[in-house]
Amino acid sequence: MQQNSTSPPRRGLTRDRVAEEAALLADEVGLGKLTLTALADRLGVRQPSLYKHIDSMAGLHRDIAVHAKRELGEVLARASVGRSGADAITAMSHSYRDWAVKHPARYEASNLMPAADDVEDAAVSLAAIQVIADVLTAYELDGDDAVDAIRAFRSTLHGFVSYESAGAFAWSANVDRSFGRLVNGFIVALAQWKSSPAKHPGL
Amino acid sequence: MQQNSTSPPRRGLTRDRVAEEAALLADEVGLGKLTLTALADRLGVRQPSLYKHIDSMAGLHRDIAVHAKRELGEVLARASVGRSGADAITAMSHSYRDWAVKHPARYEASNLMPAADDVEDAAVSLAAIQVIADVLTAYELDGDDAVDAIRAFRSTLHGFVSYESAGAFAWSANVDRSFGRLVNGFIVALAQWKSSPAKHPGL
DNA sequence: CCAAGTGGCTAGTGTCAATAGCCAAATTGA
């Protein structure tokens, strides 16, 4: 049958489709400036219609985060496959940075913590971290040594990348070179990981 | 004269006073959740009255940032005075972390970039970074070596602290110890800084 | 002492996220 003159034509929206377009838009305007009206416009739909596919703005951020974590995990896995040790760390680091700089809002979302009861989010978060953990295993670290190394590696990459995305490296010196040396520095430190215990600050 | 029954009593508000109370409130509720209505309530004033002291929400964030950068710069300077080399780096790192964790919104604000024409903001930003630069000078780094080291140090601290504030270190392992080892790792890397050139990722 | 400037105020506006409730399109199953 032909549709009535005043009928709402159905777009083929799904929760995934909405999250994907949201990620694209957020990478353009910034995660914090993503609005449902702008997103609805892109999807050819009115703003309230989005609520058929999302719970809330926070829920949309969570959906973007889950997609992003999965994507980042795959990027890291692809970079490290077939490599080990310092080679794998270098490759993984550069892939991490490239992906993060290219998709700043997705990257920001990928660092959102899962809600306590969100098993899917927790799973993709863990999967991404597991790639890092597997690579660091080549240094025969375990227990607290391994946890400390993983935390150090994540911190190192995250700090650099978030400063870079924020435009915080103002001086003219080459940012690529700075990143390369940061990664090399981490590898140097990792080689002596077990023999460099933590000290507490002097009084 | 006695005031009329319907007269607006004057509070002693200033731009600084507003920014300080805003920083206190933001550290409680989060920088992104700071609202002018809540801030006005705290100051015993109606929301539009704040515009006599601030330009806009973004302007208030900037004011918080300037205060925060000054505060952080002083904290770092105090930590490093009378120390040098690895000792100074360790002391400065722990002070940085302590301050950042204690004042999460101020810390977030301290990482906002100054507007291009904002000389006061640029000055306090530079002053804080200069403390770091001075400490790293003990390693006789200059030019690109020094810039790379400063970027690496800032990235390392910022990454750890922002993950810690976000609650991203979920595993039970001791976070203090992880931080100590991260700092030690940086010091180890710094000792070999000149001899570890950057490599580009393999193909 | 009075004229100018300052710092409150009330009363709005526009932009958001979010809700309520309607109706046609799609789907399901007898």
Add this chain to the structure above:
DNA sequence: TCAATTTGGCTATTGACACTAGCCACTTGG
């Protein structure tokens, strides 16, 4: 095949927010 149910659009509205306009009393300085 076709009726019942579910789904996915829609309009209209609310409430929280930043921000503006314009008023008036208090302060200050010549």
